[in-house]
Every structure is written in structure tokens, then in C-alpha cells.
Amino acid sequence: MGRTAYCGRVGPERVGETVTVAGWVHRRRDHGGLVFIDLRDRTGLVQVVVSPDAQGAFETADAVRPEWVVSATGVVAARPDGMANPDLLTGTVEVRATALSVWSRSETPPVSPADGANVDERLRLRHRYLDLRRPEVLQNFVLRDRVVFAVRRWMHAHEFLDVETPTLGRSTPEGARDFLVPSRLQPGHVYALPQSPQVWKQLLMVGGVDRYYQIVKVFRDEALRADRQPEFTQIDVETSFLSQNQILELMEDMVRSVFQEALGVQLPAWPRLTHAEALAQYGTDKPDLRAGPPLVDLTAVGQEVEALALPDETRWVGIVAEAAPFSRKQLDTLVDRARDLGAPGLFWIRRTADGVRTNAGRAFADGGAARLADAAGVRPDGLLLVMAGPTGAVHRHAGAMRLEVAAQLGREAPGFHFLWVTDFPLFEWSEDEHRWTSAHHPFTMPHPDDRELIATDPGRARSQAYDVVLNGVELASGSLRIYDSELQAQVFSVLGLTPAETTSKFGYLLDAFRFGPPPHGGIAFGLDRLVMLMAGADSLRDVIAFPKTHTGSDPVMGSPAPADPGQWAELRLTPWATDAPPRP
RNA sequence: GGAGGCGUGGUGUAGCUGGCCUAACACACAUGCCUGUCACGCAUGAGAUCACGGGUUCGAAUCCCGUCGCCUCCGCCA
Numbered sequence: 001m002g003r004t005a006y007c008g009r010v011g012p013e014r015v016g017e018t019v020t021v022a023g024w025v026h027r028r029r030d031h032g033g034l035v036f037i038d039l040r041d042r043t044g045l046v047q048v049v050v051s052p053d054a055q056g057a058f059e060t061a062d063a064v065r066p067e068w069v070v071s072a073t074g075v076v077a078a079r080p081d082g083m084a085n086p087d088l089l090t091g092t093v094e095v096r097a098t099a100l101s102v103w104s105r106s107e108t109p110p111v112s113p114a115d116g117a118n119v120d121e122r123l124r125l126r127h128r129y130l131d132l133r134r135p136e137v138l139q140n141f142v143l144r145d146r147v148v149f150a151v152r153r154w155m156h157a158h159e160f161l162d163v164e165t166p167t168l169g170r171s172t173p174e175g176a177r178d179f180l181v182p183s184r185l186q187p188g189h190v191y192a193l194p195q196s197p198q199v200w201k202q203l204l205m206v207g208g209v210d211r212y213y214q215i216v217k218v219f220r221d222e223a224l225r226a227d228r229q230p231e232f233t234q235i236d237v238e239t240s241f242l243s244q245n246q247i248l249e250l251m252e253d254m255v256r257s258v259f260q261e262a263l264g265v266q267l268p269a270w271p272r273l274t275h276a277e278a279l280a281q282y283g284t285d286k287p288d289l290r291a292g293p294p295l296v297d298l299t300a301v302g303q304e305v306e307a308l309a310l311p312d313e314t315r316w317v318g319i320v321a322e323a324a325p326f327s328r329k330q331l332d333t334l335v336d337r338a339r340d341l342g343a344p345g346l347f348w349i350r351r352t353a354d355g356v357r358t359n360a361g362r363a364f365a366d367g368g369a370a371r372l373a374d375a376a377g378v379r380p381d382g383l384l385l386v387m388a389g390p391t392g393a394v395h396r397h398a399g400a401m402r403l404e405v406a407a408q409l410g411r412e413a414p415g416f417h418f419l420w421v422t423d424f425p426l427f428e429w430s431e432d433e434h435r436w437t438s439a440h441h442p443f444t445m446p447h448p449d450d451r452e453l454i455a456t457d458p459g460r461a462r463s464q465a466y467d468v469v470l471n472g473v474e475l476a477s478g479s480l481r482i483y484d485s486e487l488q489a490q491v492f493s494v495l496g497l498t499p500a501e502t503t504s505k506f507g508y509l510l511d512a513f514r515f516g517p518p519p520h521g522g523i524a525f526g527l528d529r530l531v532m533l534m535a536g537a538d539s540l541r542d543v544i545a546f547p548k549t550h551t552g553s554d555p556v557m558g559s560p561a562p563a564d565p566g567q568w569a570e571l572r573l574t575p576w577a578t579d580a581p582p583r584p
Numbered sequence: 585g586g587a588g589g590c591g592u593g594g595u596g597u598a599g600c601u602g603g604c605c606u607a608a609c610a611c612a613c614a615u616g617c618c619u620g621u622c623a624c625g626c627a628u629g630a631g632a633u634c635a636c637g638g639g640u641u642c643g644a645a646u647c648c649c650g651u652c653g654c655c656u657c658c659g660c661c662a
Contacts, residue, residue: 033619047622066612085622108613110594114623115611119595122654175662195662222661223585428662441662477662550655 008044010090014076022071025064026114035061047094048072057100067106073099126555140543144531150261154254160211165200176220187572193219201238205520206512212238226539230552238522244464274423283399288472289417291406295398301375305368315391317398318376321405323350323383343397347386351378418470426463435496440465445480458494478523485513
């Protein structure tokens with residue numbers, strides 16, 4: 001064996017040297033009397049030339065096939081005049097082989113590393129080892145490594161301790177569905193895989209760790225999406241004795257330094273919006289700042305000019321865009337799309353040389369459409385989309401339409417647009433369960449100004465919780481935590497947890513809080529999402545080496561798989577027949 | 585839990601308003617020829633129970649029903 005050079009790094013500076021390169025046969029071009037082999041490894045391609053003078057090697061070159069593993073020894077030579085390949089990093093040189101060894105053979109691969117990505121993704125995932133041989137696939141993992149390394153370097157420099165927490169834990173109420181692991185030693189009892197190391201890291205703060213981080217797998221048994229996997233990796237962080245503002249600044253600095261180090265990108269300071277501002281301006285708690293200007297509040301004018309006899313509290317919201325790219329038909333499509341979202345309707349107002357055009361008909365009193373366009377600052381050849389409805393719903397719909405418009409324009413600004421969203425509500429009303437639930441999690445510190453509201457008007461109480469949003473994707477979520485047992489008990493009671501339940505479910509945390517818990521707070525970043533966005537990928541699957549499919553199965557090993565009867569017996573469990581009726 | 589899309593040699597697709605399909609094309613593969621190619625070229629050849637099950641029909645890749653798998657979205661995801 002004895003490789004002395006990576007294929008992709010055999011450059012003109014090595015001309016004259018004898019090297020041994022090793023890797024996979026990418027392509028073979030056999031000219032009868034002369035054989036060219038493109039040899040590929042992690043770093044790229046280099047052309048190996050085998051001529052009939054090289055006895056032994058020539059016969060071998062005749063036999064090799066794509067994806068065989070070979071090594072070639074030879075002199076690095078400049079290519080003859082006019083024979084350079086500008087598409088190849090190593091295109092000005094070639095390795096003139098004197099020896100060629102076959103280390104292993106390959107059957108014809110089901111997905112060809114040489115033939116690009118245009119293959120069914122499931123097949124690529126099933127044979128991920130073949131997919132990974134493609135440099136553009138591996139590249140994402142090179143980036144991921146750089147990101148992780150940059151995070152660790154920053155953390156270490158800022159005195160954060162990497163402390164591991166258990167993977168086998170306890171199921172907790174609230175939040176996502178847990179993955180459960182049955183205990184053999186204690187039949188009938190289960191562990192839960194962590195949805196986050198939340199409670200552990202709070203206990204570490206009580207333990208005086210002061211600054212903790214961990215790059216750690218977490219698990220949530222919920223429906224999957226392009227940006228959601230059942231197991232994923234968090235950059236989990238917790239600190240003591242810092243204000244919310246200090247935490248935000250620290251974390252922003254961390255991400256900035258990671259972008260600088262891993263991508264060479266200098267990020268500007270991140271804007272901050274409160275949750276209420278985000279909803280009002282973008283109709284979502286994860287605004288995509290690339291998708292055009294914010295929503296415009298047109299309530300004052302809208303209420304004045306509307307001729308529909310809408311309720312007094314109706315809010316009016318506008319989206320401003322260029323008109324030119326939208327045909328009449330596309331505008332109709334937008335109206336349909338708004339209905340699909342559940343919005344009552346969508347008016348478009350188009351400003352032309354000779355006034356305005358609109359689909360609003362008699363919805364507005366005379367000149368109403370023009371007045372709305374004025375109020376929204378629509379320029380000539382501009383377009384205004386107007387929606388009306390109750391606060392909240394109309395913003396949500398308009399926010400979705402804003403993204404729809406941006407998608408149709410196809411002009412999302414490039415780059416990384418971060419922001420902080422702060423002051424999330426403490427509670428959300430669950431229609432399903434008919435009770436208050438935590439907007440973030442049950443340990444979230446209420447906003448200091450809203451303590452009274454917890455008892456009197458929980459829905460209006462804000463929390464000291466914050467999110468990092470990047471290009472419309474929720475990238476991180478965190479909060480200051482409650483460290484006072486009484487306050488914690490009050491929050492539990494709003495959530496409808498009885499003292500007996502809290503003792504049984506969270507007693508260990510409440511116990512710890514009896515022994516001097518420091519003020520603390522933290523955050524968790526979705527590492528996979530971060531890398532996905534940095535890589536410009538569309539799916540988490542592109543940045544996870546062996547991802548699960550949409551239905552949670554692993555195409556490589558074929559998990560989940562039935563357990564055999566002996567395993568069930570050991571656990572004292574009996575699986576329900578899959579065709580059995582749902583449990584009562 | 586719901587909506588939509590897709591499933592045809594190893595791969596990507598065409599065919600899918602039923603018979604002309606004994607399923608076409610490209611790539612890959614095999615054999616042979618070729619000393620400057622780089623998606624090499626040329627010639628010849630092999631390779632598919634059209635995802636699975638059922639139905640309609642004289643006749644189904646094509647129409648209908650169901651199942652499975654994959655993808656996207658809504659619900660869900662503290």
C-alpha cells in the first residue's frame with residue numbers, strides 16, 4: 001500500500017516526484033494502447049496514465065472497473081501541451097503509472113458516485129457509503145466537522161465545560177412524545193430518551209458548573225419533516241449568574257465566531273424583535289428577513305374605507321411587492337392560496353400609470369383602494385396585497401402570504417439573516433387538552449414585569465425566553481430558568497399539575513432547588529439545522545450521515561425492526577398485534 | 585390524524601385518452617476494436633413477471649379499489 005499523496009492534492013508543484021496515490025476508480029478511458037484512469041479519493045480526482053511500457057500495470061489497467069479500489073505509483077508529470085483539463089483541480093498534471101495494484105473489486109454500483117445526484121434519494125440513503133464517495137456529498141460533512149470544531153474551540157476559550165448527561169432518563173410530562181426504552185432489570189418500567197438534557201443541565205448549575213455545554217443527540221417521537229429528524233444533535237448550553245442580555249451577546253458571539261472560522265463569513269450584529277413585534281411585522285415567530293419588507297399595518301385606513309360591514313376590531317394588514325412579475329392569473333393563484341391557508345380572502349391592488357387596479361370591486365368605498373396604496377407607500381408599478389381579519393389570524397395568514405410572494409418572486413436575498421426573537425409568551429392555551437401549556441418549557445422564567453399576570457391572566461404573561469432565527473428557520477431556543485421553588489410551584493399549578501404530580505415527576509429538581517440554586521439560563525441550538533443552512537442544503541438528511549426517512553425508518557440497517565420473542569420475554573412485554581384495535 | 589405527488593431493466597425517464605408494447609430511449613453493464621482521452625469514440629450484445637394484491641375487460645404498464653414504500657405540506661414538534 002503506502003500512499004504518499006491525496007489524489008486531489010497532486011499539483012504542478014509535485015512534477016518530477018514519484019508518488020503513490022490510492023482510491024476508487026472514478027472513470028476509465030481505454031484507448032487500446034493507452035489507458036486513462038481517473039482516480040478518486042476524499043480530496044478529488046487525479047488522472048493516472050498507464051501505457052503499454054509499464055508491464056504488469058497495463059494488464060491491470062485493462063481489467064479494472066469503476067469503483068474498484070486501486071493504488072498507483074508513478075511520476076507526476078505535466079500534461080502535454082493542450083491536454084490540460086481546466087475543470088479538474090489537478091488538470092495540468094497526471095501520474096504516469098509504473099505500478100498499479102488492485103486492493104478490492106466492486107460490483108456495478110446501484111448508485112454511481114461518478115454520475116451525480118440525480119438518483120432516487122432512498123436508494124442513495126440505502127447505499128450511503130456510495131453516496132458519500134461523491135465529493136459534493138462529503139463536503140457537507142467536512143463543513144459539519146469544521147463547525148463542531150469551531151464551537152468546541154470557542155466554548156473552551158470561554159470556560160464552558162463539556163459535561164455529558166445520561167441518555168437513559170425519565171419521561172417527563174409536557175413537550176414532545178418520548179422514545180421509551182423498556183428496562184429488563186425492572187420489568188414494566190421504562191427509560192425515556194432525552195428530548196433535551198434540560199433538567200440535567202439545570203442540576204449542573206446547582207452543582208456549580210457555572211458554564212456548561214454539550215454537543216449531544218436528543219430524541220423526539222413526532223412527525224418528521226425536511227427539517228426534522230427523530231434523533232438530532234443540539235449544541236446545548238447553560239450558564240449561571242448571567243442576565244438574559246449577557247447570554248444573548250455571548251451566544252451571538254459564539255455563532256459569529258463559528259461562521260468566521262468555518263465559512264470565513266463575517267456576520268453583522270443580529271437585530272432583535274420581541275415576539276409581539278415579530279407577529280405584528282412578519283406574522284410569525286420565525287421571520288425570514290430575506291423575504292421582502294415587513295407587513296404594513298393598514299388598520300386605520302382599512303376601517304375607514306371598507307364597505308363590507310366587518311366587525312370593529314378587524315385588523316388590516318398589507319404586503320408590498322413589485323407588480324410586474326405577477327400576471328392576472330398568478331394574482332388569482334395567490335388569492336386561492338390565501339383561501340387554502342384559511343384566510344377569508346385577499347385583495348390585490350396594483351398601481352399603474354393611470355391609477356389603480358384591484359380585485360376588490362365594491363369592497364372599498366370610492367378611492368379606497370388608492371388610499372390603501374398610499375398608506376402602504378406603494379410606488380408606481382407596485383403591488384399591494386391586503387388581508388383583513390381578527391388580530392393574530394390575519395397576521396399569521398399575511399405572514400404566510402409574504403413568504404408565498406417571496407417564493408414566487410424567487411428573489412430571496414442571499415446570505416445569512418439572523419435575528420433574536422425575545423419575550424415569548426409564558427403559556428399557550430391548548431384547545432385539545434383544554435388547559436394552559438408551557439410555550440417553551442415548564443422551567444421558563446416569567447418576565448419580571450408580568451409576575452402578577454401568571455395568576456390573573458396567564459395568556460398575557462410574557463417569559464424570559466428567546467429564539468435565534470436564521471432565514472426563517474428556528475435555529476435555537478432558550479430561556480432564563482426559574483430557580484425559586486415557590487414560583488415554580490405557581491407555574492406548575494397554572495399548567496394543571498398537582499403538587500403530588502410535580503413531586504413525582506420533578507421532585508428531584510425541586511429538591512435540588514432547596515439547596516442554593518444559582519440564577520441560571522441557557523439555550524440549545526439545532527446543530528443539524530445550522531449546518532444545513534450553512535451548507536445551503538434543503539434537507540437535514542443532507543447533513544446527517546445516516547438519516548432516517550420520513551416515516552422514521554433507517555434505510556441502511558432497516559430499523560426499526562421486530563424484536564424476537566426472546567427479547568420480548570426478557571423484558572416481560574408482549575407486543576400488540578399490529579392489526580389489533582387501538583387501545584381503549 | 586389529514587392533503588397532495590411519485591413508484592416502468594442496475595440508474596434516469598418515455599409510454600399511462602386500454603389493443604400498434606413481443607415495453608422505447610439515454611446512461612450504466614458485457615465482449616471486441618482503438619496511443620492523448622477526460623461524460624473518450626465505434627461496433628455488437630445481455631438485461632424488466634411495468635411496487636404489491638384484488639377488480640373491470642375478449643384484452644391492463646395504461647382504468648378502478650386496497651396495501652406498501654418514498655417525498656412535500658397541514659396538524660403535531662415544551
